[in-house]
Amino acid sequence: MIRKFTIGNPIPTDSVVKEIPAAEGSIPYFSINDEGKELSLALEKNDKIFGLGETVRGMNKRGWLYISNNSDDPNHTENKNSLYASQNFFVVFSGDRQFGVYVDTPGKVSFDIGYTKLDKLTVSFEDFDADIYIVDGESVLDIVGQFRQIIGRSYIPPKWAFGFGQSRWSYMTADEVREVADKYQEAGIPLDMIYLDIDYMERYKDFTIDESVFPKFPEFVEEMRKRGIHLVPIIDAGVKIEEGYDVYEEGVEKGYFVKKENGENLVAAVWPGKVHFPDFLNDEARAWFGNKYKVLLDQGIDGFWNDMNEPAIFYTQDHLEEVFDQIEDYKGKNLDVKSFFAFKDLVGSIDNYPEDYRRFYHEYKGRKIRHDKVHNLFGYNMTRAAGEAFERLSPDKRILMFSRSSYIGMHRYGGIWHGDNHSWWSHLLLNIQQMPAVNMCGFLYTGADIGGFGSDTTEDLLLRWTAFGIFTPLFRNHSAMYTRRQELYLYENVPVFRNFVRLRYALIPYLYSEFMKAALNDRMLFKPLCFEYNDDRSACVEDQLLLGESIMLAPVYTQNAEGRYVYLPEDMKLVRFRAFDDYDEEVMSAGDHYVRARLDEILVFVRKGHVLPLAKPEKGMDAVDASDISFICCDAEPESYELYTDDGESRI
Numbered sequence: 001m002i003r004k005f006t007i008g009n010p011i012p013t014d015s016v017v018k019e020i021p022a023a024e025g026s027i028p029y030f031s032i033n034d035e036g037k038e039l040s041l042a043l044e045k046n047d048k049i050f051g052l053g054e055t056v057r058g059m060n061k062r063g064w065l066y067i068s069n070n071s072d073d074p075n076h077t078e079n080k081n082s083l084y085a086s087q088n089f090f091v092v093f094s095g096d097r098q099f100g101v102y103v104d105t106p107g108k109v110s111f112d113i114g115y116t117k118l119d120k121l122t123v124s125f126e127d128f129d130a131d132i133y134i135v136d137g138e139s140v141l142d143i144v145g146q147f148r149q150i151i152g153r154s155y156i157p158p159k160w161a162f163g164f165g166q167s168r169w170s171y172m173t174a175d176e177v178r179e180v181a182d183k184y185q186e187a188g189i190p191l192d193m194i195y196l197d198i199d200y201m202e203r204y205k206d207f208t209i210d211e212s213v214f215p216k217f218p219e220f221v222e223e224m225r226k227r228g229i230h231l232v233p234i235i236d237a238g239v240k241i242e243e244g245y246d247v248y249e250e251g252v253e254k255g256y257f258v259k260k261e262n263g264e265n266l267v268a269a270v271w272p273g274k275v276h277f278p279d280f281l282n283d284e285a286r287a288w289f290g291n292k293y294k295v296l297l298d299q300g301i302d303g304f305w306n307d308m309n310e311p312a313i314f315y316t317q318d319h320l321e322e323v324f325d326q327i328e329d330y331k332g333k334n335l336d337v338k339s340f341f342a343f344k345d346l347v348g349s350i351d352n353y354p355e356d357y358r359r360f361y362h363e364y365k366g367r368k369i370r371h372d373k374v375h376n377l378f379g380y381n382m383t384r385a386a387g388e389a390f391e392r393l394s395p396d397k398r399i400l401m402f403s404r405s406s407y408i409g410m411h412r413y414g415g416i417w418h419g420d421n422h423s424w425w426s427h428l429l430l431n432i433q434q435m436p437a438v439n440m441c442g443f444l445y446t447g448a449d450i451g452g453f454g455s456d457t458t459e460d461l462l463l464r465w466t467a468f469g470i471f472t473p474l475f476r477n478h479s480a481m482y483t484r485r486q487e488l489y490l491y492e493n494v495p496v497f498r499n500f501v502r503l504r505y506a507l508i509p510y511l512y513s514e515f516m517k518a519a520l521n522d523r524m525l526f527k528p529l530c531f532e533y534n535d536d537r538s539a540c541v542e543d544q545l546l547l548g549e550s551i552m553l554a555p556v557y558t559q560n561a562e563g564r565y566v567y568l569p570e571d572m573k574l575v576r577f578r579a580f581d582d583y584d585e586e587v588m589s590a591g592d593h594y595v596r597a598r599l600d601e602i603l604v605f606v607r608k609g610h611v612l613p614l615a616k617p618e619k620g621m622d623a624v625d626a627s628d629i630s631f632i633c634c635d636a637e638p639e640s641y642e643l644y645t646d647d648g649e650s651r652i
């Protein structure tokens with residue numbers, strides 16, 4: 001049962017697609033504080049809080065302050081409050097009670113979950129306008145399922161997007177891309193996608209190609225397709241200000257860019273230097289920007305990633321001028337401690353400067369609205385622009401799309417990647433812990449930058465991260481400029497990487513079937529153990545996951561480990577894979593076990609009464625044959641597993 005309560009006069013977000021009548025009475029479970037600015041809930045000792053999507057810290061969100069305020073912050077350390085996403089759904093549960101809460105409001109929202117007081121959960125938001133949905137159900141999974149039904153079906157990518165993808169900021173020329181493809185081929189590591197980061201564009205202008213380094217682009221796209229590789233270009237939120245650039249000129253002429261109070265287009269800066277931001281919240285501007293993807297679709301492109309759409313702002317022209325003016329005051333002076341730090345703060349906080357988000361306005365649903373009031377909808381609507389356009393421009397075939405910034409509702413138009421992580425062991429754990437939380441909020445096609453985006457990776461981290469990444473729907477190795485290169489063929493253990501990536505392809509019939517079942521039935525793909533097992537121990541396991549109906553994962557995420565402790569809530573069959581056709585099996589009893597997992601081994605636990613199908617991996621997705629399948633069973637018959645098959649590309 002879902003009840004909707006409206007506080008104040010909320011700005012609609014279009015995240016809920018099902019009509020829910022307003023409920024009578026006051027919001028259950030919560031009280032509204034005296035100033036009428038906060039909702040609070042007394043937490044019981046055993047209450048656990050799961051959800052909130054892409055946030056820092058563990059699976060159980062108790063003990064921190066999370067702020068939904070989409071932020072371009074690449075340092076995802078545990079002291080941070082905000083990441084790139086706002087996914088305001090969570091479930092409270094204990095042995096005695098369970099309910100879900102969705103706080104639907106497009107501005108900043110704070111979730112103080114046992115931060116100020118251990119046993120208190122407080123939700124606050126600036127204008128105190130929101131739709132609050134309370135979901136009651138028989139179990140956590142039932143609550144999540146009901147919630148997912150009202151927000152609409154999750155985005156389904158083409159099947160090839162479940163292959164392995166290699167990315168780098170940036171492959172600078174077509175020849176460099178060819179070399180990556182060649183090296184993967186020589187190494188015998190399957191590869192389905194190569195990502196084009198910003199340098200494929202002419203001066204970072206969206207929907208352009210730098211012909212000097214990517215000549216005859218359509219032919220190049222075709223050449224790579226013949227080799228089984230899809231090229232996936234990035235699209236950024238900012239449109240370069242440049243005379244003669246059609247997107248800029250049309251946007252100015254039609255008034256499609258966000259404007260300041262005085263009606264002038266906001267001038268901000270991102271990769272291209274000075275840019276205007278399209279007003280993705282304005283229906284007409286959204287349709288206009290969406291149609292621009294046609295430029296690349298017409299050249300044979302069938303997948304994209306949308307970036308910098310919080311939006312990230314390096315600086316705005318106005319703020320930069322303010323800073324320059326203030327710097328004048330410091331010039332030639334002997335800076336004392338106070339003025340030195342003030343000066344340092346001034347210069348160091350130019351990018352993503354909070355005041356800048358109050359300098360511009362949207363035309364949203366017939367109203368002029370200041371950006372900060374709808375901030376968390378910006379990336380969502382950029383991806384919606386693409387998703388809605390793809391329905392028009394590619395009515396039959398699915399197009400790959402994922403975004404950095406998100407809000408619930410965007411899950412209908414694309415997936416997400418988990419932003420600019422680092423090559424840190426803690427970020428491998430964060431990747432593991434975020435998977436179920438984003439699934440709860442409808443995001444199924446997701447994955448983190450494998451190996452880590454920022455900082456230099458190490459071979460052992462890359463091995464362990466790839467060993468986990470083979471299970472995530474988006475399976476992409478990506479790294480930043482100036483960091484150590486991360487292409488798998490560059491490392492000593494090429495045979496191990498080959499075995500891991502091939503195992504991914506062997507798992508495709510299972511992963512695709514489970515993904516499709518989850519998408520079509522509003523279910524989760526990754527679950528914490530306690531969503532299915534009621535014992536007290538399962539409730540505290542933060543580093544194991546159920547994936548689909550048949551398997552449990554226990555990834556190794558610490559350096560120099562040769563194995564790990566694994567908790568089995570029931571008897572399961574351990575399958576210790578070295579390759580898809582080289583593994584040992586052992587039925588293990590419920591309880592705690594230390595399980596060996598060397599750097600070349602991947603642990604999979606097949607649940608009792610379940611079956612894991614395995615295909616024979618060939619070169620790429622085109623070659624995975626769903627008819628030639630073997631089965632690993634734990635007290636079950638192979639026929640009991642229901643494979644999902646389709647042509648992998650028609651829209652559903």
Ligand code: GLC
Binds near residue numbers: 308
């Ligand atoms: C942003 C993206 C990253 C990309 C870089 C350059 O930091 O998150 O993935 O490589 O921009 O485009």
